[in-house]
Amino acid sequence: MAIRSESIRNDIFETYLSVKFELVKHLKRRRLPIVAALAVIVPLIFYVSVPDTAGEFAATVLSFLNILIIISAAMFAGDAVCGEFEKKTSLLLFPTPQRRSAIFAGKYVAALLATFLVVFLYYLVMTLQTTQLYGWGQIPTELAKSFLTALIYSAAAVSVVYFFSALLKRSISSTIVGFLFLMMILPIVSLILMRVNQEPWFIVSYSANLITDVLGVSGGVPTGPGEHFPGQNFTPDFGVGIAVMIAYAIVGLVSGMVIAGRKED
Amino acid sequence: MEYAIRTESLVKRYGKGFTALDGVSLLIKKGEVVGYVGPNGAGKTTTIKILTGLLKPSSGHAYVNGIDVTANPRKALQTMGALIEVPGMYDYLTPHEMLTYFGKVYRMGSNEIDRRIKETLQLVRLSEWEHKKIGTFSTGMQRRLTIAKAILHEPDNLVLDEPVLGLDPEGIRDVRGLIRQFRNEGMTVFLSSHLLGEVAEVCNTVVFLNKGKVVSSDSIESISSSLEHGVVDVKFLRPLSGEEIEELRAIELIRSVDVKDNTAQLGYDGKPESSVQILRRLVSSNLDVVSYHVEGSGLEDYYISVMSDEKGAN
Numbered sequence: 001m002a003i004r005s006e007s008i009r010n011d012i013f014e015t016y017l018s019v020k021f022e023l024v025k026h027l028k029r030r031r032l033p034i035v036a037a038l039a040v041i042v043p044l045i046f047y048v049s050v051p052d053t054a055g056e057f058a059a060t061v062l063s064f065l066n067i068l069i070i071i072s073a074a075m076f077a078g079d080a081v082c083g084e085f086e087k088k089t090s091l092l093l094f095p096t097p098q099r100r101s102a103i104f105a106g107k108y109v110a111a112l113l114a115t116f117l118v119v120f121l122y123y124l125v126m127t128l129q130t131t132q133l134y135g136w137g138q139i140p141t142e143l144a145k146s147f148l149t150a151l152i153y154s155a156a157a158v159s160v161v162y163f164f165s166a167l168l169k170r171s172i173s174s175t176i177v178g179f180l181f182l183m184m185i186l187p188i189v190s191l192i193l194m195r196v197n198q199e200p201w202f203i204v205s206y207s208a209n210l211i212t213d214v215l216g217v218s219g220g221v222p223t224g225p226g227e228h229f230p231g232q233n234f235t236p237d238f239g240v241g242i243a244v245m246i247a248y249a250i251v252g253l254v255s256g257m258v259i260a261g262r263k264e265d
Numbered sequence: 266m267e268y269a270i271r272t273e274s275l276v277k278r279y280g281k282g283f284t285a286l287d288g289v290s291l292l293i294k295k296g297e298v299v300g301y302v303g304p305n306g307a308g309k310t311t312t313i314k315i316l317t318g319l320l321k322p323s324s325g326h327a328y329v330n331g332i333d334v335t336a337n338p339r340k341a342l343q344t345m346g347a348l349i350e351v352p353g354m355y356d357y358l359t360p361h362e363m364l365t366y367f368g369k370v371y372r373m374g375s376n377e378i379d380r381r382i383k384e385t386l387q388l389v390r391l392s393e394w395e396h397k398k399i400g401t402f403s404t405g406m407q408r409r410l411t412i413a414k415a416i417l418h419e420p421d422n423l424v425l426d427e428p429v430l431g432l433d434p435e436g437i438r439d440v441r442g443l444i445r446q447f448r449n450e451g452m453t454v455f456l457s458s459h460l461l462g463e464v465a466e467v468c469n470t471v472v473f474l475n476k477g478k479v480v481s482s483d484s485i486e487s488i489s490s491s492l493e494h495g496v497v498d499v500k501f502l503r504p505l506s507g508e509e510i511e512e513l514r515a516i517e518l519i520r521s522v523d524v525k526d527n528t529a530q531l532g533y534d535g536k537p538e539s540s541v542q543i544l545r546r547l548v549s550s551n552l553d554v555v556s557y558h559v560e561g562s563g564l565e566d567y568y569i570s571v572m573s574d575e576k577g578a579n
Contacts, residue, residue, distance in 0.1 A: 010339065014370070021366045028357040091352035092414065095317035096370045097342040264320055 014098040018106020019113065022080075026114050031075045035114070039068060039121040043129055054130050054138035055217040058146075061126045062212045065119070065150060066205070070182045072118045073157035076111035078175030080104070081166040081260045104260045108162055108253060115154040123147050145214045149242065153208045156245040157182055159252025160204070166259035199234045204248045206234075207241035214238065267331045269295045269422050269453035270316065275325035277311050277477075285311040287477035288325070293455060293470075295421070298448045300464030300485075301457040302568065303474035309457040310350060312474070313426045316455070317347045329422060343371065346415035347424045351431060354407050356400030360386060363399065363410075364417055371418035378417075385413035389443065405436030412443060422453045429463060441467055461564040471564070473571050481571045488567055495520075495535030496560040497543065501527045502553035509552060516546050530560075 026032040046061045081104060084090040094100060123143070130139050161178030168174040182205060190200040200206045213235060270293040277286040286308045293299050301309050314320040316327050318338040327334045332341040355363055361382060368378030386392045389409035399407065408428065415423060425444070429437040444467045447454055458464055464471055465485060473481040504527045505513070513522050513529065518539045521532035533539050540559055547554050 017366070017369050024362065024366075025355065025357070028362075088351070088353035089355060091319075091349045092354075092367075092411065094319055095342060095345075095347040095349060096367065097339045097372075098370050099339065 011099060011102050014102035015106045015109065017098070018103045019110045022107050022110030023114065026076060026110065032114055032117075035068075035072050035075055035118050036121055038071070039118045040125050042068065043122060043125040047129070050133060053217070054134040055140045055215050057130055057133065058126060058140055058143060059212045059215050059217050061129070062146060062150075062215070065122055065211055066153075066208050067183070068118060068122060069115060069150065069154050069157050069208075070179060072115040073111070073154070073161045073182070074175045074179040076114045077108070077158045077161040077165055078178055079165060079171035080107040080111055080162055081256065081263070082169055082174050083165070083171045085263060086169065086171055101257060101261055104166075104257055108158070108256070111158050111162065112155060115158055116151060119147070119150050119154055123150070140215050140217075142215050146211055149210045149214060149245075152242060152245045152249070153204070153211060156204050156207075156248035156252070159249045159256065163252040163256040163259075166256040166263070194234055201236065201240050202244055204244055207236050207244045210236050210238060210241045267295075268292050268328070269297070269330060270424075270455055271328040271331075272312070272316070273326045273328075275312065275315060275327060276323045277308070277315065277320065278323045285477055286315075286322070286325075289474070289477065289479055291472060291479070293453060295453050296451045297470055298444070298454040298468045299456065300468035300471040301455060301474060302459065302461065302464055302471055304572065305459065307474045308477040309459075309474055310426055311477075313347070313349060313424055313455070313457055316424055317345065317349060318342055319349070343418075344421045345424060346418070346420035346422070347426075348408075348411050348415045348428055349424075349426045351408075351427075352411055354399045354402075354410070356398065358399055359396045360391060360399060360410055360413070361395045364414060367414055367417055373418060381417050381419070385417055388416075388446075389413045390439070405432050405439065408432060408436065409439060409443075412440070416447070420452070422455070423447060424455045424457075426457045427459070428456070429458075429460065437463075461568055465564045473568065475572055485564075488564065490537060491567075495533055497531050497533065497540060498556075498558045498560055499529045499531060499547065499554060500556040501529070502555055503527055505529065505552070512550060512552070516543060518543050518546075527555075 023032070042064055043061050046057070049060075051057050051060060079086075084093055093103065127139060127143070160182060161174070164178040164181070165171075165174040168177065186203050186205040190203045190206045193200040193203070270291065272289055272291045275286050275289040276284065278284050289308065289312055291299075291312075301312065303309055311320065315322050316329065316334060318334050318341070321335055329341040329345050334341040364382045364385070365378055368381065373381065382395065383392070386395055389412055391406060391409060391413065394402065394406065399410065402410065408431075412428070415425075428444070429440050432440065441463060444454060444456065448467060448469075454467075456464065456468060468485055470482070470484050471488065472479055505524055510522060510524050510529075513519060513524075513531065518533050519531050520534070521530075523530040523532075531543065533543060544554075544557050547557070
């Protein structure tokens with residue numbers, strides 16, 4: 001029992017070290033500052049056309065968030081696993097007294113935290129804008145729900161890209177495949193299903209519409225992959241949508257970890 | 266006796282067709298510097314990857330200080346430093362940032378990490394580069410940095426896989442100097458290489474591996490003795506007179522004398538004791554000896570004979 005609890009303590013410490021190291025790497029490679037800068041700058045673009053209500057403004061600004069989350073997931077998780085093997089840094093990292101699963105878990109958590117930070121910054125800037133344009137009292141109460149939904153979608157997106165990073169051999173492939181899968185392939189599948197009058201409830205990019213849908217207003221700019229196409233009547237159910245996002249997050253992470261653990265140098 | 270490194274019948278198979286290691290058993294005593302020699306594809310790197318927990322053996326066991334690497338890698342690797350092939354580097358980090366992370370992985374305290382970073386970087390002559398980006402380093406500097414990483418936690422055992430691969434002569438000299446230093450400090454070093462000169466220069470023992478099997482294992486000393494031809498080359502200060510040549514022939518241990526100008530090749534029975542006696546007699550005589558060299562084949566010849574024996578056996 002004592003040995004097991006010591007082993008768990010070691011796993012947690014090693015995961016913490018890995019998270020910290022990964023975040024330092026994201027900073028030093030300037031990925032984190034670049035994506036964080038995007039999160040701050042992009043909402044400012046929406047000053048160009050200011051709608052009548054705070055809810056509409058929030059929905060318009062948040063319509064870009066899907067893309068930013070996918071960019072962020074691709075940047076931070078795209079080379080999380082395969083990058084170490086491809087660049088042979090695995091030969092430095094793995095022959096050390098730490099479990100590989102702890103290293104890979106740390107990489108996932110770091111990608112997740114970095115994406116959460118980007119989402120947080122985006123909402124912060126948008127909230128400040130809304131306050132400045134419409135006053136504090138006009139901020140939609142559903143914004144917190146939208147924020148939590150965005151965080152859950154972030155976990156799903158990071159898990160999907162992480163899975164490709166474990167599956168594929170080259171960082172560039174996993175980054176591009178992960179990005180295109182979330183950005184194009186899933187929305188195209190959604191569109192096809194909707195055209196044949198089937199609700200794509202199991203497609204995570206369709207569930208991502210909840211980020212703006214929970215605000216209860218229309219008027220979002222159709223820039224995101226999960227944005228509604230004209231003439232379609234489907235709207236994701238909140239409970240189902242959240243469950244789908246959580247399922248993608250868990251399945252992507254677990255399968256990614258299993259594949260990563262089996263990779264050999 | 267607890268060995269620093271021990272393997273028991275290691276087997277590594279890839280799929281159904283290829284056996285990289287076929288029952289490799291090694292015993293490496295503490296403080297030994299062992300060369301692991303064999304042609305490309307012999308299984309040297311596979312052995313090292315199993316020893317460092319990068320690969321799992323298909324069967325057999327690898328132990329570091331008596332701890333099974335596969336069963337308990339965390340504990341086994343705590344006392345081991347490793348440099349495997351040519352590892353990639355985190356180009357965007359500085360040596361200080363990279364080594365700080367690895368220091369924490371080895372559970373070192375902050376003060377200890379700072380002290381060891383200074384010491385190891387000084388040892389590998391990178392002190393002035395502690396806070397510069399690794400991406401700006403030459404290949405030799407990067408290799409020296411990986412050695413600094415391998416010894417950061419003051420391991421008992423060091424595993425080096427082709428440490429001079431791709432280095433220029435200056436880099437090779439630097440790395441050899443470091444290995445000699447580790448040997449003098451009593452560290453156990455397991456050095457995989459296909460450069461026999463390097464092995465002969467720094468190792469006490471050599472293990473020859475071919476097609477996944479250990480084909481020979483012996484100390485450098487006894488390999489060298491076995492390679493002696495029973496001939497010594499002696500150089501004198503001036504050409505020998507007929508009388509002096511006769512004086513040489515009169516030494517009972519000398520079987521043949523072949524003189525050319527101021528050099529002579531003296532045949533004897535090949536025993537080290539006889540060589541010592543001959544040298545003593547020469548020094549005590551009036552002949553002015555400038556140099557005295559026992560002729561022998563190089564490790565290369567031994568390697569070729571061992572590998573060709575193996576070929577014949579196959």
